[in-house]
Amino acid sequence: MKKVNYRNLPSRLSLLLLVFLLTFSTTIFAQEESANEAEATEAQTPPAEGVGDVAAGETLFKANCAACHKLDKKATGPALRGVAEKYDREWLYKWIKNSQELIQSGDALAVKLFEENNRSVMTAFPALTNTDIDNILAYTSAPKPEPTVVELPVGGGGESGSGVSNNVILGALALVFLLLVVMLFLVTSTLKRIAEANGVTYEEKEKKMPIWKAFAQNQFLVLVTSIFLLLAAGYFAYGWMMQVGVDQGYAPVQPIHYSHKIHAGANQIDCNYCHSSARKSKHSGIPSLNVCMNCHKNIAEYNGEVDPENGYTKEFYDAEIQKLYDAVGWDEAEQKYTGEEKPVKWVRIHNLPDFAYFNHSQHVTVAGIECQKCHGPVEEMEIMYQFSPLTMGWCINCHRETNVNLAGNEYYAKIHEELSKKYGVDKLTIAQMGGLECGKCHY
Amino acid sequence: MTKTTNMKKILNISLTLFVAALLVSCFDSNRPNYQYMDNMYEPVGYETYGNYEIFPGGQEAMLPAEGSIPRGWQPYDYENSTAGLELARAELKNPLEVTEENLAAGGQLYTIYCAVCHGDKGDGQGILAQREKFLGIPSYGDAGRNITEGSVYHVQMFGLNAMGSYASQTNELERWQITQHVMNLTAALKGEPLLVPVGKDSLNVNTPQMVTTSGVSEATTDEGEDNNLEN
Numbered sequence: 001m002k003k004v005n006y007r008n009l010p011s012r013l014s015l016l017l018l019v020f021l022l023t024f025s026t027t028i029f030a031q032e033e034s035a036n037e038a039e040a041t042e043a044q045t046p047p048a049e050g051v052g053d054v055a056a057g058e059t060l061f062k063a064n065c066a067a068c069h070k071l072d073k074k075a076t077g078p079a080l081r082g083v084a085e086k087y088d089r090e091w092l093y094k095w096i097k098n099s100q101e102l103i104q105s106g107d108a109l110a111v112k113l114f115e116e117n118n119r120s121v122m123t124a125f126p127a128l129t130n131t132d133i134d135n136i137l138a139y140t141s142a143p144k145p146e147p148t149v150v151e152l153p154v155g156g157g158g159e160s161g162s163g164v165s166n167n168v169i170l171g172a173l174a175l176v177f178l179l180l181v182v183m184l185f186l187v188t189s190t191l192k193r194i195a196e197a198n199g200v201t202y203e204e205k206e207k208k209m210p211i212w213k214a215f216a217q218n219q220f221l222v223l224v225t226s227i228f229l230l231l232a233a234g235y236f237a238y239g240w241m242m243q244v245g246v247d248q249g250y251a252p253v254q255p256i257h258y259s260h261k262i263h264a265g266a267n268q269i270d271c272n273y274c275h276s277s278a279r280k281s282k283h284s285g286i287p288s289l290n291v292c293m294n295c296h297k298n299i300a301e302y303n304g305e306v307d308p309e310n311g312y313t314k315e316f317y318d319a320e321i322q323k324l325y326d327a328v329g330w331d332e333a334e335q336k337y338t339g340e341e342k343p344v345k346w347v348r349i350h351n352l353p354d355f356a357y358f359n360h361s362q363h364v365t366v367a368g369i370e371c372q373k374c375h376g377p378v379e380e381m382e383i384m385y386q387f388s389p390l391t392m393g394w395c396i397n398c399h400r401e402t403n404v405n406l407a408g409n410e411y412y413a414k415i416h417e418e419l420s421k422k423y424g425v426d427k428l429t430i431a432q433m434g435g436l437e438c439g440k441c442h443y
Numbered sequence: 444m445t446k447t448t449n450m451k452k453i454l455n456i457s458l459t460l461f462v463a464a465l466l467v468s469c470f471d472s473n474r475p476n477y478q479y480m481d482n483m484y485e486p487v488g489y490e491t492y493g494n495y496e497i498f499p500g501g502q503e504a505m506l507p508a509e510g511s512i513p514r515g516w517q518p519y520d521y522e523n524s525t526a527g528l529e530l531a532r533a534e535l536k537n538p539l540e541v542t543e544e545n546l547a548a549g550g551q552l553y554t555i556y557c558a559v560c561h562g563d564k565g566d567g568q569g570i571l572a573q574r575e576k577f578l579g580i581p582s583y584g585d586a587g588r589n590i591t592e593g594s595v596y597h598v599q600m601f602g603l604n605a606m607g608s609y610a611s612q613t614n615e616l617e618r619w620q621i622t623q624h625v626m627n628l629t630a631a632l633k634g635e636p637l638l639v640p641v642g643k644d645s646l647n648v649n650t651p652q653m654v655t656t657s658g659v660s661e662a663t664t665d666e667g668e669d670n671n672l673e674n
Contacts, residue, residue: 066578068604076604120604121525126587245478252473268570270555276612283491286504294607299576343500346492351475354486385472 052138084137098124251385252347265379399435523601535593549624565628584632
């Protein structure tokens with residue numbers, strides 16, 4: 001009888017191949033580190049026109065004018081690019097220093113301009129000198145810079161390219177691996193056939209009792225196994241049934257992609273700014289769109305961090321702001337509401353069942369709990385999801401662990417004193433104040 | 444190794460994979476989970492922000508009927524125009540007494556609603572100004588700005604230029620509390636004396652018509668703590 005050397009070859013080789021793959025998979029990602037060589041070409045500041053200093057004008061413009069004027073878009077006041085060419089310089093001096101005086105003196109041009117802009121009064125700037133105004137006008141006369149056109153294809157294209165090639169390489173490797181495995185099986189079977197043809201006989205396995213038969217005959221083993229299986233099944237069934245009705249991790253797609261990460265995280269806007277009713281009512285409230293427009297009247301485009309890998313580009317965010325304008329009926333060019341509104345059908349994420357009562361103001365205002373305690377790190381959520389299970393056990397647990405906040409709340413003073421005497425503790429938990437009574441939440 | 448066992452193995456493996464894929468695909472974060480007895484979950488009445496056919500567009504959230512007035516609401520007579528602003532600037536006065544409570548509440552509300560742009564000190568250097576989302580926010584202390592209680596309240600009510608109205612997020616009491624805090628910030632920036640809080644005894648005397656922060660007081664009084672004493 002001949003010894004066949006490599007009978008276990010397929011499995012051993014596949015293990016080897018796996019090791020091979022794993023060793024090289026780290027280098028696949030290393031490509032990402034390649035530095036982004038493209039230096040952002042700075043927007044070239046055009047030379048001063050001899051009448052004013054552009055840089056000084058920019059500082060002045062941002063400090064004094066930018067609250068109401070933008071360079072290329074109408075805001076509270078008209079767009080200012082090229083304004084120096086439209087009007088007489090002396091007239092502009094007068095207008096900027098005190099526009100109301102000019103209007104009241106009956107200057108036809110001034111009155112016309114005032115009427116064209118909804119009769120909103122421009123702040124007088126008596127403190128600006130003529131040189132200051134010259135500087136500002138030099139800034140507004142500067143041609144529109146176009147740095148974005150140069151920057152985008154290099155940075156964005158390069159990154160997305162490496163992402164694609166990584167996927168392609170991984171896919172190709174997986175395919176090669178698969179092919180190798182298939183080939184090995186084919187090779188072994190052919191080898192076997194050749195061996196048989198050459199008269200090499202395999203060691204025939206002795207006919208043993210099949211293992212399942214042996215198992216079935218051992219009654220003790222069967223009993224133990226079936227008990228074990230039943231327990232395991234019970235364990236998993238319990239686990240599965242306990243998560244029914246729990247929406248933890250629920251993250252629906254909203255009609256407008258509102259990023260809490262940008263608003264509450266990067267811009268540090270207080271939760272209560274938009275969810276203003278959380279302070280004083282049962283519901284925290286989905287903010288109405290006029291609250292969005294408090295800021296977005298002015299902010300029509302996104303200029304923050306982008307994440308092109310996930311599709312969160314500037315264009316994406318700008319389109320979402322446009323969705324807001326469509327819904328609320330805001331005409332960006334005219335800076336007016338058109339009156340054509342389309343309600344946004346937000347998808348509510350946090351829902352308590354009808355038989356449970358929860359009041360936001362009691363927790364936010366009276367107890368002074370941070371929103372994040374229940375809602376999780378909202379300031380890091382690009383897409384909002386339900387952080388807590390919102391189950392009864394979860395509520396009760398917090399009521400057992402949290403002490404009652406007494407600061408500045410005389411309502412609790414007397415009851416706290418008597419109960420702490422009764423329980424012999426310094427600080428009462430909510431449970432000790434009756435926070436576990438059924439009627440508190442179920443009515 | 445025979446062909447049939449091979450086939451069986453492949454069949455088993457693929458079946459396991461299929462079940463695993465099925466399990467994974469069931470956890471769809473886009474949909475709410477299954478519920479037991481949904482009759483107990485879904486309210487009989489119309490739920491806040493619910494979607495019901497009976498409402499126009501299916502929306503439960505609707506504007507109040509025309510002409511309805513919230514409880515405790517006081518009419519505000521100054522119109523939303525430059526003339527109205529000037530009139531309010533000249534004659535509107537804060538009905539609230541200067542108390543520590545009012546100042547503290549005003550400070551908190553200011554931090555929530557105003558400080559993102561106007562800055563904690565009122566110097567126009569809030570986080571949105573620093574990040575250049577809003578530009579040219581003036582400081583309360585700028586020379587030539589005639590800030591009075593009336594003008595502060597009027598601007599909160601209707602907004603001014605790039606600033607929007609805050610009438611939907613705050614009530615009358617809260618706007619006056621914010622006004623007190625803003626007057627204090629203005630005085631601090633200009634180096635003038637701050638408002639002096641009166642003693643606690645005269646609290647709540649001269650504001651009988653004012654809206655209280657109803658939600659809060661109700662929420663606290665709703666608690667039936669007394670039951671627990673008998674246990």
